[in-house]
Amino acid sequence: MVLTNGNEIFNDARKGKYAVGAFNINDLEWTRGILAAAQETNTPILVQTSMGAAKYMGGYELCLHLVQDTIKSMGITVPVVMHLDHGNYEAAKECIEVGYNSVMFDGHDLPFDENLEKTKEIVKLAHAKGMSVEAEVGSIGGTEDGITGLGELADVEEAKTLASTGVDYLAVGIGNIHGVYPDNWKGLSFDRLQELAAEISTPLVLHGGSGIPKEQIVKAISMGISKVNVNTELQLAFAKATREYIEAGKDQDVDAKGYDPRKLLAPGTKAITDTTIERIKWFGTPSVK
Ligand SMILES: O=C(O)C[C@@H](O)[C@H](O)C(=O)COP(=O)(O)O
Numbered sequence: 560m561v562l563t564n565g566n567e568i569f570n571d572a573r574k575g576k577y578a579v580g581a582f583n584i585n586d587l588e589w590t591r592g593i594l595a596a597a598q599e600t601n602t603p604i605l606v607q608t609s610m611g612a613a614k615y616m617g618g619y620e621l622c623l624h625l626v627q628d629t630i631k632s633m634g635i636t637v638p639v640v641m642h643l644d645h646g647n648y649e650a651a652k653e654c655i656e657v658g659y660n661s662v663m664f665d666g667h668d669l670p671f672d673e674n675l676e677k678t679k680e681i682v683k684l685a686h687a688k689g690m691s692v693e694a695e696v697g698s699i700g701g702t703e704d705g706i707t708g709l710g711e712l713a714d715v716e717e718a719k720t721l722a723s724t725g726v727d728y729l730a731v732g733i734g735n736i737h738g739v740y741p742d743n744w745k746g747l748s749f750d751r752l753q754e755l756a757a758e759i760s761t762p763l764v765l766h767g768g769s770g771i772p773k774e775q776i777v778k779a780i781s782m783g784i785s786k787v788n789v790n791t792e793l794q795l796a797f798a799k800a801t802r803e804y805i806e807a808g809k810d811q812d813v814d815a816k817g818y819d820p821r822k823l824l825a826p827g828t829k830a831i832t833d834t835t836i837e838r839i840k841w842f843g844t845p846s847v848k
């Protein structure tokens with residue numbers, strides 16, 4: 560069984576001081592590109608869909624079938640966790656119903672008590688079906704109304720309380736933000752990560768994994784980060800490779816049928832695979848035995 564829940568993978572990761580990459584898919588090319596990287600490195604991987612990307616692709620059921628069928632057609636043999644990224648309460652329930660392996664219930668914008676209660680409900684529903692759950696404490700910054708924050712820090716007591724619900728992994732703010740980091744970003748807060756890791760044995764999750772220097776990622780993993788989320792870097796890599804193809808005029812080569820999407824999208828898909836492989840190596844994910 561290739562599709563699996565995250566528990567065993569992540570408990571081993573925290574103990575073994577390595578991380579497993581969680582990569583967002585946006586379409587067939589992303590799905591193939593990411594799965595190819597996992598197979599080539601012979602490592603486990605999380606394929607995750609945000610609510611927006613799932614809507615774009617046609618819904619959670621379609622996304623699950625896309626991943627299942629691509630695994631089959633590509634002959635993928637490494638463990639793959641099909642995960643909902645940043646789901647609200649309804650989305651988490653729907654993905655549990657549909658048969659994802661793992662869901663993130665992101666209640667960070669709710670009052671803390673409501674986030675706690677809803678996290679407990681999702682844990683109960685998911686665990687009854689053998690699925691894993693990620694929760695988020697505090698807020699992970701990003702760009703809102705054109706202003707990019709510098710990254711927030713999770714409250715240690717709130718993080719402890721949320722971890723006590725039995726979630727399988729916990730997303731924490733340690734100065735990380737989504738998207739492209741601004742020039743004046745101060746870097747990850749290793750002091751806060753140390754405080755969190757000392758109190759919480761649950762595997763910790765680093766969101767906003769794109770654009771963080773390798774040394775900081777490696778250090779954070781050595782201190783308790785077991786899952787790293789990456790989206791923007793794959794989007795940038797895909798866009799750059801596609802732009803180079805078009806700027807070289809290859810899409811206008813009628814004889815070579817360079818306009819055929821199977822050719823037009825191939826460099827971008829390869830760039831997704833190459834970037835994913837590079838990140839898997841940074842994260843120290845060991846090969847499957
Ligand atoms: O952008 C999304 O829809 C998914 C991201 O929030 C993902 O959870 C993540 O943390 C990746 O961050 P990024 O690498 O900075 O895009």
Ligand SMILES: [Zn+2]
Pocket residue numbers: 645699737766767788
């Ligand atoms: Zn995220």
